Amino acid sequence: MSDSREVVRGLLRPQFREATPYxxxxxxxxxxxxxxxxxxxLPLEVAEAVAGALREQVPHLNRYPDREFTGLRKALAAYLQAQTGLSLPIESLWAANGSNEVLQHIMMAFGGPGRSALGFVPSYSMHELISVATGTQWIAGRRDEHFDLTAADARAQVQEHDPDIVFLCTPNNPSGTALGVDVIEAVLAASRGIVVVDEAYVEFVRPGTPSALALLGGQPRLIVSRTMSKAFAFAGARLGYLAADPAVIDGLRIVRLPYHLSSLTQAAARAALEHSDALLxxxxxxxxxxxxxxxxxxxxxxxxxxxxxxxxxxxxxxxxxxxxxxxxxxxxxxxxxxxxxxxxxxxxxxxxxxxxxxxxxxxxx
Incomplete structure (x- = not known):
């Protein structure tokens, strides 16, 4: 067994030979x-609704799912409008098996060999891991001693490193600190590439804390990533999503695997979104x-x-x-x-x- 492990280890990409799984x-x-x-x-009413939605799909599992998950995107648009007042076309929405796959799609489409990604650490470790996995150079930026990030500091670091992709996590994981809109705007102004704002925990913010969704208009390089795992109590279902310019979504279609969202996942997520008030x-x-x-x-x-x-x-x-x-x-x-x-x-x-x-x-x- 030890010999086979050494053989396989030697065949791994060099950057993974000393790595451990997340x-x-x-x-x-x-x-x-x-x-x-x-x-x-899940509340009983939601559990029953999800179970019913899955039951409807089971006889039809001989067929591939809706590749464009149109119904789910409509449901996500309705949820975001109810929560934020913003009306987003379904062409601006994307979903995958958890927000990690959403991030992977972004990095596959816009990162890769010869490109770099900047994140302000400590932050969500999967930003770095997915960057490395896609052959993207990872640049570890810095936060202050209170885990905060000012607009001036963020701008200076973007200008210093000139990355192709910038990750902003708000609220930040693991610190829980949220960013001001001025930080996001400063990064967008200073960068030339994609800016990913990871809002996995946005439903838990204190009153008055802004969302980057309000900045999407006229910002084709901005991507706002979210998840149903946390506030929705839906971690086991694996459903993440993002909002961005439709041109970004077109780029993600190129790298996603065919029919990447199963009929069961789509049905479960739609049922949950129909009961968002109960889940939240x-x-x-x-x-x-x-x-x-x-x-x-x-x-x-x-x-x-x-x-x-x-x-x-x-x-x-x-x-x-x-x-x-x-x-x-x-x-x-x-x-x-x-x-x-x-x-x-x-x-x-x-x-x-x-x-x-x-x-x-x-x-x-």
Whole structure:
């Protein structure tokens, strides 16, 4: 076995020979707060609607799905209009199997060998991993000591590196910090290529926090990526989407695999979007638990980062890996994101939040 591993390792692309797969621990614990999942199961009415939609599709699985997923794009357009007031044509919408595949499509179409992508770290690690996987040079930009990014700093870094693609994550993962519109506008003005604004956690932002969707008009290089995994409690269904100029969508068609969204995925997502109010009903509760986590962590003398997402990054730990292990021994699983002295915890139910805060208090004694 060791010989075969060495043989295959030698055949891998050089940049992958020392790499490890992406993934958070999936452990059997009482309180799992490490992957930013929505802790609430689908309401019964939604579960029944999804099941009914899937049942309708099963007899027809001998046929390929709608390659253009027209019905789903109409449903996404209706959802975005209800949430933001913006009327987007379906030609401006795209979807795939989770926002990671959406990002992969972007990088396959606009990145690749001889091109570069800039991200401001720490941020979502898949931006770098997908860039590397597509042969795109990754450039690690910087944030300040509070994990913030100003318009002036972002502009200067774009001008310094002149990337083909820029990633902006807002709210940012793992810090939870949101960007001002001025930052996005500054990057668009300074760059010559694609600007991807990753809004995976946008439904959790505090009042008054803007979305990049409002900037789409007249900005053919802007892409806004979102997901149904988090606020929609739909992580297991794998549905991500983006909004962009129709010309961008035409580029994505070139690189996507044929019929990449199954009939079952399309049906499930459409059914969920028809019940978006029920699925989003717990968002305010999760925001409340997030704020409770921030207050509880601060009361223990630690340093939480103000968050606009459904998670909280906190620092002040003398030994983050040891704290992670101690919390696990108390039945609570959080995320070690590799930032010295910091851990990240997802906002859970009231009971889960209580369990985390009690465990953290015990560990900090």
């Amino acid at each position: 993934g958070a621990p999936q452990l059997d614990v009482a309180v799992a707060l490490n992957t930013n999942e929505n802790p609430f199961e 009903a717990n968002v305010e509760e999760l925001k409340s638990q997030r704020d409770r986590i921030v207050e509880g962590i601060a009361s223990l003398g630690l340093t939480p980062v103000p968050s606009d997402a459904n998670f909280v990054l906190f620092g002040g730990l003398s030994d983050a890996p040891a704290t992670w292990q101690a919390l696990l021994e108390h039945g609570v699983l959080v995320r070690d994101v590799g930032i010295p002295g910091h851990l990240r915890v997802t906002a859970g139910t009231e009971a889960e939040t209580t369990a985390f805060l009690n465990a953290l208090a015990a560990v900090q004694r």
